[in-house]
Amino acid sequence: MAKTKDTKPARKAAPRLSTQTDLSGNAVPEIAEALNGLVADYYALYIKTKNFHWHVSGPHFRDYHLLFDEHATQIFASVDVLAERVRKLGARTLHSVGEIAARKSLKDNDKDFVAPEDMLMELMDDNKALVVELRAAHEIADKHGDVATTSVIETFIDEAERRNWFLFEASQTTTGAGH
Numbered sequence: 001m002a003k004t005k006d007t008k009p010a011r012k013a014a015p016r017l018s019t020q021t022d023l024s025g026n027a028v029p030e031i032a033e034a035l036n037g038l039v040a041d042y043y044a045l046y047i048k049t050k051n052f053h054w055h056v057s058g059p060h061f062r063d064y065h066l067l068f069d070e071h072a073t074q075i076f077a078s079v080d081v082l083a084e085r086v087r088k089l090g091a092r093t094l095h096s097v098g099e100i101a102a103r104k105s106l107k108d109n110d111k112d113f114v115a116p117e118d119m120l121m122e123l124m125d126d127n128k129a130l131v132v133e134l135r136a137a138h139e140i141a142d143k144h145g146d147v148a149t150t151s152v153i154e155t156f157i158d159e160a161e162r163r164n165w166f167l168f169e170a171s172q173t174t175t176g177a178g179h
């Protein structure tokens with residue numbers, strides 16, 4: 001006996017890893033591209049901040065060592081949030097250290113010795129560059145009405161500006177009567 005044909009229209013199976021979203025058009029690839037660039041740069045800044053945490057030297061050792069560690073912890077926590085935004089949109093995020101290296105825009109610092117004041121300046125420059133990148137990603141997400149992404153990015157801009165505030169104040173040299 002022939003099998004009865006199922007009259008219900010078959011639901012088209014979603015390709016694996018393609019989380020469904022109501023965002024349309026080029027929204028997903030454009031937002032994912034911007035977010036994946038940020039994932040790479042957050043990883044790069046995390047490693048550099050840890051590098052400086054490990055290699056800082058001098059009379060402010062304890063202050064800078066602890067400040068850099070606080071910043072590294074905050075930066076590392078952001079990586080997962082950014083990468084998971086990409087997955088929530090159904091796109092792929094980064095897979096490897098090789099992809100991070102290929103996509104990052106922040107420069108490594110492999111010098112054997114970096115003066116503490118140069119560490120502060122370099123981290124300030126990198127955090128400022130990150131804010132520029134965050135604002136650009138915000139514009140893309142905003143254009144597509146992706147308020148969840150813009151909301152995450154707004155918090156991350158505030159965090160990067162707070163890190164810059166601390167780095168800037170720590171870099172101020174003493175003036176006047178030696179205070």
Ligand SMILES: [Fe+2]
Nearest residue numbers: 053054065069
């Ligand atoms: Fe440590």
